[in-house]
Amino acid sequence: MKILFLGDIVGRTGREAVLSRLPGLRQTLALDLVVVNAENASHGFGLSPAIGTSLFEAGVDVITLGNHAWDRRDLIGHIDAEPRIVRPLNYPPGTPGQGSVVVDLADGRRALVVNVMGRLFMDPLDDPFRSITDLLARHRMGAKAAGGTVQAVVVDIHAEATSEKWAFGHMLDGRASLVVGTHTHTPTADHRILAAGTAFQTDAGMCGDYDSVIGMVKEPAITRFVRKMPTERLQPAEGEATICGLMVQTDDSTGLAVRVAPLRQGGLLAQTLPDF
Numbered sequence: 001m002k003i004l005f006l007g008d009i010v011g012r013t014g015r016e017a018v019l020s021r022l023p024g025l026r027q028t029l030a031l032d033l034v035v036v037n038a039e040n041a042s043h044g045f046g047l048s049p050a051i052g053t054s055l056f057e058a059g060v061d062v063i064t065l066g067n068h069a070w071d072r073r074d075l076i077g078h079i080d081a082e083p084r085i086v087r088p089l090n091y092p093p094g095t096p097g098q099g100s101v102v103v104d105l106a107d108g109r110r111a112l113v114v115n116v117m118g119r120l121f122m123d124p125l126d127d128p129f130r131s132i133t134d135l136l137a138r139h140r141m142g143a144k145a146a147g148g149t150v151q152a153v154v155v156d157i158h159a160e161a162t163s164e165k166w167a168f169g170h171m172l173d174g175r176a177s178l179v180v181g182t183h184t185h186t187p188t189a190d191h192r193i194l195a196a197g198t199a200f201q202t203d204a205g206m207c208g209d210y211d212s213v214i215g216m217v218k219e220p221a222i223t224r225f226v227r228k229m230p231t232e233r234l235q236p237a238e239g240e241a242t243i244c245g246l247m248v249q250t251d252d253s254t255g256l257a258v259r260v261a262p263l264r265q266g267g268l269l270a271q272t273l274p275d276f
Helices: 011-028 049-058 128-136 162-171 218-227
Strands: 002-006 033-037 062-064 100-104 110-117 152-158 178-182 199-201 243-250 257-265
Touching: 002 011, 002 152, 002 178, 011 033, 011 049, 011 243, 011 257, 033 110, 033 152, 049 062, 062 110, 062 152, 110 128, 128 152, 128 162, 152 162, 162 178, 178 243, 199 243, 199 257
Parallel strands: 002 033, 033 062, 110 152, 152 178, 178 199
Antiparallel strands: 002 243, 100 110, 243 257
16 A cells, blocks of 8 residues: 655644645655644644645545644534544543544545644643553454454654654554654654564654744744744745655555655755656
8 A cells, every 4th residue: 555644734834735736745655544644734833724725635545633623613513523633542532533543545445544642732632542552452454354454553742742652653563554753843864674573764844934933924933932922923924835745655465664755845954756
């Protein structure tokens, strides 16, 4: 299975870059599954139902969220009716929406996509390590003929601390196809396949304007650091966006990764496109 994961979409330029480039990428790379974190897609804060619909129409299969999941109140009444929008699994019981979804591909293969949120320097949620362990106990990764319930497992860990992301990846090594971090909006250079076969990257980066402070207009963000005083509401930068993410190819008989490579297209960062 060929899987593309794109990091946090930030604002209008990030959205437009994904909407314009994804159909071509889907065809060029022969993608089977596309997962995108879009918790900053609506003016930098949250996701509107309309923007979610536009992403699905462009070829996204699953949208993951994070700490800005409820910044758009209109999503709260929409998320239960749209299982392809996945909020963090470790929200308390009774929270709207769900933390995972099983996607049925046209050829009969199935993929489990999960979103969890870290706890270090983040909102205090339930234990993500326990939540993911309980979920994966209900699924078996691998070929259908061998009893596999899903042929791939993709986990988005939305977290601040690199140590927490690393620990999470190593705990799931051999139990997931891909564990990839989001939230810090900066692509890390540590994409790799771990010892037991799980692809990992600490942070996929963002789909947004990198002439910014993590996607936001520079001057107000700098002023907050310099003066330690509140400024006007931060706004997404609107220069040309870079699409950042990670592509993984898996072995359907095991669900484990056999290839992994970063993807960066457009904007300021060095360009790279997977060649498999």
